Amino acid sequence: MSERENYVVADMGLAAEGHRRMDWAWQYMPVLRLIREREGGRRPLEGRTVGCCLHLEAKTACLLEAMRDLGAAVAAAGSNPLSTQDAICAALADDGIHIFSKHGMSAAEYEENLRKMLAWEPDIIIDDGCDTVAMIHESYPELAPKILGGCEETTTGIKRLRVMDSEGILKFPMLAVNDALSKYLFDNRYGxxxxxxxxxxxxxxxxxxxxxxxxxxxxxxxxxxxxxxxxxxxxxxxxxxxxxxxxxxxxxxxxxxxxxxxxxxxxxxxxxxxxxxxxxxxxxxxxxxxxxxxxxxxxxxxxxxxxxxxxxxxxxxxxxxxxxxxxxxxxxxxxxxxxxxxxxxAADGHPIEIMDTSFATQLLSALYIAGGAKLEPGLQRVPDSIDDSVARYKVESLGLKLERLTPEQEKYLNDWRE
Ligand SMILES: NC(=O)c1ccc[n+]([C@@H]2O[C@H](COP(=O)([O-])OP(=O)(O)OC[C@H]3O[C@@H](n4cnc5c(N)ncnc54)[C@H](O)[C@@H]3O)[C@@H](O)[C@H]2O)c1
CATH class of the missing domain: 3.40.50.720 (NAD(P)-binding Rossmann-like Domain)
Known part of the structure; x- marks a missing residue:
């Protein structure tokens, strides 16, 4: 296990620019803002460490900040050398988040940064592509008993987790965030x-x-x-x-x-x-x-x-x-x-409003894990209640009005005799 370090970033002088980009992103993330405000008083992640491997750009930074504001200690590594934005990393380090990534890092540096993130011994994992979970199982199995669970962001990560699950080797629960409707219908398709x-x-x-x-x-x-x-x-x-x-x-x-x-x-x-x-x-x-x-x-x-x-x-x-x-x-x-x-x-990734719902699903899933959900080790679905509430919050934030079932319609839909 690596020595604990607070951060490894390219240039702390870029922090102001990183904060400017994050302010812009926060403006268009009403669902993430709403969850942060609603849960802020309770600090449901107090005492927990969240370890992430994600694309380190402005929208992700908002998710990391939200988790910190809800009480978590947050450590994060970049999931891709070219998607890491150095200004965002500097701003996050400035915010007290343990951040390990540099734009254009080599494969060896990428691995080393994942190890530095894991040195913070997370209770909850947020992974994008399953590299963190794979590294824990291959190199740091001693970390697994402490891990309450994790979330996986993308299709490729789910594919790898599914294989681990079928081999019966997954040592903790992983929620398939990619497979939630509030994620793939919007993020994978429109994003x-x-x-x-x-x-x-x-x-x-x-x-x-x-x-x-x-x-x-x-x-x-x-x-x-x-x-x-x-x-x-x-x-x-x-x-x-x-x-x-x-x-x-x-x-x-x-x-x-x-x-x-x-x-x-x-x-x-x-x-x-x-x-x-x-x-x-x-x-x-x-x-x-x-x-x-x-x-x-x-x-x-x-x-x-x-x-x-x-x-x-x-x-x-x-x-x-x-x-x-x-x-x-x-x-x-x-x-x-x-x-x-x-x-x-070659760009900034998905549009901000799209990542608002993807990251809201990540955040509510992390809160669900931290809240003592009794989950078996293995790949698990995101509960429908989380999926539905993210969609409802988004619909509300857009000012869209949903049709409501009449009592008669509700009865009709639930009666096989009619
Ligand atoms: N760029 C991004 O921001 C972003 C966002 C979400 C997902 N992803 C990644 O994109 C990839 C696809 O995700 P998805 O959700 O669309 O997955 P999916 O499983 O819905 O679709 C993949 C499709 O590729 C087809 N396919 C597989 N091998 C093929 C081959 N050799 N030739 C032609 N077709 C082939 C499959 O039949 C399937 O229809 C994954 O690696 C996922 O992690 C990227």
Missing amino acids: TGQSVWDGIVRTTNCVVAGKNVVVVGYGWCGKGVASRAAGLGAHVIVAEINPHRALEAHMDGYRVMDLLEASETGEIFVTVTGNTKVLRREHFERMRDGVLLSNAGHFDVEVWAPHLEEIASRIYDARDNIRTYETADGRRLHLLGEGRLVNLA
Whole structure:
């Protein structure tokens, strides 16, 4: 176990800028604000340490601040070297949060920062991708008995937890926050949908209208990426392995192709499968000059960069955050954000209002764990009561009015005789 340190950040001189970005984000997070105000007097996280591995940008900082305000000691590591914003880390350290991350950190530094976060011996874990939970099980099993439970933010993390659960080795309860309706319906679909295009457009300054956009994976994220591309005027092509999802894409009006065929016509590629080596040598060899390659899945293994290196006769940085692989026949294949989540590596991630609901679900789930919920070790669902209250708070904050059941309708719905 590492020595306890208060923080490791790039430059504390950036704290004022970090606070400015956090103030902006707080403005558009009414649900998170409401929970913080409602629970503030009770301080339900008093005496607890929350250990997080998350994308360290302004919205996440609001979640960490809210947990601190509800009484927790908070330690956090960045879940991705390119999504870490140094100004946010400085502001959080300034706020008394133990923060361990630097933009552009190496793989070794990433691991070391996770260890430094775990040195604070958390009672509750908030993970994004399951690296923290995996590290505890592999390297620090002595921490497990103290852990009341944790929450997992993303599909890829849930996939890894599901395997651990099926092998019967998960030593504490983990709530599948990603699988709550208040999370994936909005965050994966609309959040990824908008922010992927924000990242691609900011980084390239290229037009989307009229382009052949290939979306690989038509899950919750892929649906959002495809629908926003269509909204920008692109010709959308979907590649899928699952026949239901391929049919869904077809009926949503997109062309469905396998990747070998799509590689010949695509101009912008977005992988969002949670799988590995999705775009690889056989695809790169067929692609046109000038294609943009990007990934929105959790890990940087979907666009397989080692194969780009193999086929390149020249590699150079064409613009900030764009590495260009030029082939011997003169084609230029441009990889955005090192093939990491393009919406976080090349932009600010999901829109603030979207993360308001995702992080409200995280916060209420953490309070549920801290409140002594009797949970078995293993992967667990977020209780419907939490899921529903986040949606209700959001509906209220938007000033939307819900229809109410009449007593007669309620009776009708609950009676099999009628
Ligand atoms: N960029 C972000 O901000 C963000 C946000 C949420 C989730 N994610 C990540 O995005 C990924 C996808 O998440 P999701 O919620 O859409 O998952 P999902 O399971 O709903 O969808 C993934 C889809 O990819 C398909 N697929 C798998 N392998 C494929 C292959 N080789 N070729 C074509 N299709 C393939 C699956 O059939 C499935 O339909 C995960 O890694 C998740 O962690 C990213």
